[in-house]
Amino acid sequence: xxxxxxxxxxxxxxxxxxxxxxxxxxxxxxxxxxxxxxxxxxxxxxxxxxxxxxxxxxxxxxxxxxxxxxxxxxxxxxxxxxxxxxxxxxxxxxxxxxxxxxxxxxxxxxxxxxxxxxxxxxxxxxxxxxxxxxxxxxxxxxxxxxxxxxxxxxxxxxxxxxxxxxxxxxxxxxxxxxxxxxxxxxxxxxxxxxxxxxxxxxxxxxxxxxxxxxxxxxxxxxxxxxxxxxxxxxxxxxxxxxxxxxxxxxxxxxxxxxxxxxxxxxxxxxxxxxxxxxxxxxxxxxxxxxxxxxxxxxxxxxxxxxxxxxxxxxxxxxxxxxxxxxxxxxxxxxxxxxxxxxxxxxxxxxxxxxxxxxxxxxxxxxxxxxxxxxxxxxxxxxxxxxxxxxxxxxxxxxxxxxxxxxxxxxxxxxxxxxxxxxxxxxxxxxxxxxxxxxxxxxxxxxxxxxxxxxxxxxxxxxxxxxxxxxxxxxxxxxxxxxxxxxxxxxxxxxxxxxxxxxxxxxxxxxxxxxxxxxxxxxxxxxxxxxxxxxxxxxxxxxxxxxxxxxxxxxxxxxxxxxxxxxxxxxxxxxxxxxxxxxxxxxxxxxxxxxxxxxxxxxxxxxxxxxxxxxxxxxxxxxxxxxxxxxxxxxxxxxxxxxxxxxxxxxxx
Numbered sequence: 006x007x008x009x010x011x012x013x014x015x016x017x018x019x020x021x022x023x024x025x026x027x028x029x030x031x032x033x034x035x036x037x038x039x040x041x042x043x044x045x046x047x048x049x050x051x052x053x054x055x056x057x058x059x060x061x062x063x064x065x066x067x068x069x070x071x072x073x074x075x076x077x078x079x080x081x082x083x084x085x086x087x088x089x090x091x092x093x094x095x096x097x098x099x100x101x102x103x104x105x106x107x108x109x110x111x112x113x114x115x116x117x118x119x120x121x122x123x124x125x126x127x128x129x130x131x132x133x134x135x136x137x138x139x140x141x142x143x144x145x146x147x148x149x150x151x152x153x154x155x156x157x158x159x160x161x162x163x164x165x166x167x168x169x170x171x172x173x174x175x176x177x178x179x180x181x182x183x184x185x186x187x188x189x190x191x192x193x194x195x196x197x198x199x200x201x202x203x204x205x206x207x208x209x210x211x212x213x214x215x216x217x218x219x220x221x222x223x224x225x226x227x228x229x230x231x232x233x234x235x236x237x238x239x240x241x242x243x244x245x246x247x248x249x250x251x252x253x254x255x256x257x258x259x260x261x262x263x264x265x266x267x268x269x270x271x272x273x274x275x276x277x278x279x280x281x282x283x284x285x286x287x288x289x290x291x292x293x294x295x296x297x298x299x300x301x302x303x304x305x306x307x308x309x310x311x312x313x314x315x316x317x318x319x320x321x322x323x324x325x326x327x328x329x330x331x332x333x334x335x336x337x338x339x340x341x342x343x344x345x346x347x348x349x350x351x352x353x354x355x356x357x358x359x360x361x362x363x364x365x366x367x368x369x370x371x372x373x374x375x376x377x378x379x380x381x382x383x384x385x386x387x388x389x390x391x392x393x394x395x396x397x398x399x400x401x402x403x404x405x406x407x408x409x410x411x412x413x414x415x416x417x418x419x420x421x422x423x424x425x426x427x428x429x430x431x432x433x434x435x436x437x438x439x440x441x442x443x444x445x446x447x448x449x450x451x452x453x454x455x456x457x458x459x460x461x462x463x464x465x466x467x468x469x470x471x472x473x474x475x476x477x478x479x480x481x482x483x484x485x486x487x488x489x490x491x492x493x494x495x496x497x498x499x500x501x502x503x504x505x506x507x508x509x510x511x512x513x514x515x516x517x518x519x520x521x522x523x524x525x526x527x528x529x530x531x532x533x534x535x536x537x538x539x540x541x542x543x544x545x546x547x548x549x550x551x552x553x554x555x556x557x558x559x560x561x562x563x564x565x566x567x568x569x570x571x572x573x574x575x576x577x578x579x580x581x582x583x584x585x586x587x588x589x590x591x592x593x594x595x596x597x598x599x600x601x602x603x604x605x606x607x608x609x610x611x612x613x614x615x616x617x618x619x620x621x622x623x624x625x626x627x628x629x630x631x632x633x634x635x636x637x638x639x640x641x642x643x644x645x646x647x648x649x650x651x652x653x654x655x656x657x
Contacts, residue, residue, distance in 0.1 A: 079356030473535030
């Protein structure tokens with residue numbers, strides 16, 4: 006077992022609380038020496054006995070000096086794929102990361118595990134920056150995190166030219182592609198930095214989501230050499246997906262959160278204004294919430310983020326500016342108050358939940374108005390100077406295409422998990438048993454008559470207007486609207502005008518969605534799609550084919566949110582007091598060390614402790630997530646709590 010961690014002569018240096026832990030000695034690491042095998046390192050420093058899917062293959066490739074591209078969903082352990090090789094390779098690993106928050110969280114976790122790590126970014130003052138630089142030059146760190154912009158500075162280029170860099174890991178690598186959802190021009194400069202090094206290190210690129218286009222861009226722009234291209238399964242079995250369509254989003258949201266008062270979660274909103282409104286609503290209902298969006302001052306954003314990470318605020322209400330790089334393991338729910346722009350963004354944001362392996366809920370609150378909001382945001386995006394006018398137009402049209410796929414997900418009647426996995430190219434079963442649609446109460450209705458009315462209307466529109474009309478105008482015409490645009494186009498002169506005046510517009514739209522899903526109608530065009538009949542529509546109009554409409558009567562959340570079962574691994578009722586005791590001890594330690602609670606031990610680790618109730622250090626080391634460093638630092642205190650609890654139960 007390793008001894009205590011020493012800080013190399015920095016006892017008198019005044020440091021900010023949130024970064025004091027990054028200064029540590031390299032323990033017994035020596036340049037050019039492989040100290041242990043990968044399995045020993047995995048257990049000793051990370052507390053795991055086995056690798057997750059895909060991790061070992063990527064690690065082995067990097068250890069052999071082969072470039073890699075790893076695409077692994079959020080929570081699948083992609084950080085391990087470069088952190089563990091960093092321990093076993095000589096010299097230092099450079100991690101390129103886009104966000105300060107990501108760097109801080111990962112460095113804090115590494116140091117807690119006994120691994121010499123640091124970051125260089127704008128959060129450090131001049132004294133701290135130079136001290137980290139000095140230690141890095143002297144070989145104290147095995148892992149150094151930097152922002153891509155840092156690579157362009159002459160000071161850093163000079164440092165890197167004299168350092169022994171064995172591996173460069175590019176995190177959130179999709180940022181290098183204009184087709185990715187988080188394109189950052191600074192990522193295009195990474196290869197320029199690599200070209201200036203006296204020798205080329207092994208390069209590993211990692212991301213949570215990537216389409217074939219994005220993968221190709223990553224390989225091309227980073228000039229990966231015959232890389233191991235590995236994409237693990239995208240499925241996150243512990244995540245429960247649901248699309249809800251409540252009449253009152255606000256009421257639905259705060260009622261759900263109120264029913265989960267001991268849980269931590271994120272509420273994503275499409276606009277800054279909505280963030281402010283929703284956050285105020287939660288605060289009025291006594292829920293500890295905070296906010297995050299680009300309109301806030303940097304200091305306030307940082308403070309609010311830290312309040313959430315350190316569990317001082319239970320709920321974060323944010324735009325998509327909050328998310329990438331957030332490494333908080335105990336998030337139990339993610340609510341999308343508005344529909345996101347695309348499936349990639351949704352899956353990445355929803356994937357912030359359940360990173361500790363426990364069951365978590367991902368619910369999307371959908372309304373038709375969300376579609377127009379997203380279209381507005383796509384059409385009014387800030388101009389990217391790194392792209393030509395033609396390229397920007399291509400990106401805009403691509404975004405509109407992706408929006409249609411996002412809308413289809415919100416309106417899907419089949420398995421939601423299957424829809425998501427199929428989108429990412431995975432074949433799966435049509436029933437998962439763990440999503441709102443699979444577990445919801447499904448209702449089937451014969452809407453043949455309604456379908457004939459709608460198809461007849463579309464047929465007459467196609468005959469009269471060769472350019473076609475959009476869904477909204479068709480709905481208004483069917484309902485008998487007297488709005489100006491309807492009259493101007495002469496839609497009131499068609500025989501099908503007002504033919505469904507007794508049917509609610511929302512219901513008419515729902516019927517049309519059903520006809521699109523079942524292949525009787527299609528939407529043609531990206532920016533201003535128009536309704537078109539398909540060949541199959543003739544079967545309904547002229548041959549008596551029946552049309553069946555299937556929908557979920559009531560969401561599972563609305564019916565059973567307060568009584569959802571916890572993870573199978575959760576403590577039994579008899580042991581809940583022990584779990585609470587261990588959580589209280591973790592909270593106390595986290596406050597004393599000024600680190601987030603989950604960095605001490607995750608909820609999953611506490612649950613395993615509760616289930617196994619270790620009685621000595623040997624048994625404690627068998628707990629998932631407990632490595633030798635953490636066992637030496639925290640083991641005795643947790644063992645004492647477990648032993649005291651056991652005595653009380655026996656004599657109680």
